[in-house]
Amino acid sequence: MAGPTTAERGERQQESSGPPPARRPRRPRLRTIVILAVAAVLLASGSVWLLYGSPWLRVERVSVTGTRVLTLQQVRSTAAVPLGAPLVSIDADAIEARLRRKLPRIDSVDVVRSWPHGIGVKVTERTPVLVLRKGGEFVEVDDDGVRFATVPQAPKGVPVLELAISRPGTAAAGLRRFGTDGLVREAVRIAADIPPAVAHTTRTLKVRSYDNISLELSGGRTVSWGSAENGPAKARTLTALMKAAPDARHFDVTVPTAPASSGS
Structure with missing residues (x-):
């Protein structure tokens, strides 16, 4: 019997020896590693110097927008942004907190970096919806019941809030239960619900107790509103009542489903 041919012997040797070993990846040379490390250090150092040490990215101006009563100088001086400081080092949160703390008229404020040289301060001021008499001055109250400025x-068109809580009994009990701040908030809720046409002529909101609040309008007219509950319904009823009795001097919407008017 003839033995294996030369070709067959070669195939058997290749099978027994297995596939040729894969080439191992060449490790990066030490020189390459050193160069990359130095480049990374230089890049990081350059970035830090550019942000903190260079003269190019520093605060040169502070712009203020959104003010109505406050002056630009008031906001800038209170913000106390250090001119010439690296822009990246400015603590926007701290500036915002300082402005709200020292200028209570500010309702919200947003401080942003305006690269490469500016700081922007966007202010939203509180809007008074009522004022409280304080001696010969007036304390402004916003729609959250916050007393923010004297x-x-x-201000023109802003009603005066009169706290006429002097009687014992129910009024005193309401004052103990809700406190002055609570009663002020009730008056603010009512001010928000007064129909626009009526709000234009409202001169005073008089609070005698939690559920005894009235409006004094121009021309000597008055409105018994009651509490702040059912405000939108009372507003609709008052509008209809005034149209139905235009010459009346007093309107009662304490119970909006059973309104009344009197006087002429």
Whole structure:
């Protein structure tokens, strides 16, 4: 019997020896590693120097927007942004907190970096919906019931809030239960619900107790509103009642389903 041919012997040897070994990846040379490490250090150092040490990215101006009563100088001086400081080092949160703390008229504020040289301060001021008399001055109250500023004159079109809580009994009990701040918030809720046409002529909101709040309008007209509950319904009823009895002097919407008017 003939033995294996030369070709067959070669195939058997290849099978027994297995596939040729894969080439191992060449390790990066030490020189390459050193160069990359130095480049990374230089890049990081350059970035730090650019942000903190260079003269190019520093605060040169502070812009203020959104003010109505506050002056630009008031906001800038209170913000106390250090001119010439690296822009990246400015603590926007701290500036915002300082502005809200020292200028209570500010409702919200947003401080942003305006690269490469500016800081932007966007202010939203509180809007008074009522004022409280304080001696010869007036304390402004916003729609959250926050007393935020004292001014020498009441802003035009803003009603005066009169706390007339002097009687014992129910009024005193309401004062103990809700406190002055609570009653002020009730008056603020009512101010928000007064129909626009009526709000334009409202001069005073008088609070005698939690559920005994009235409006004094121009021309000597009055409105018994009651509490702040069912405000939208009372507003609709008052509008209809005034149309139905335009010459009336007093309107009662304490129970909006059973309104009344009187006087002429």
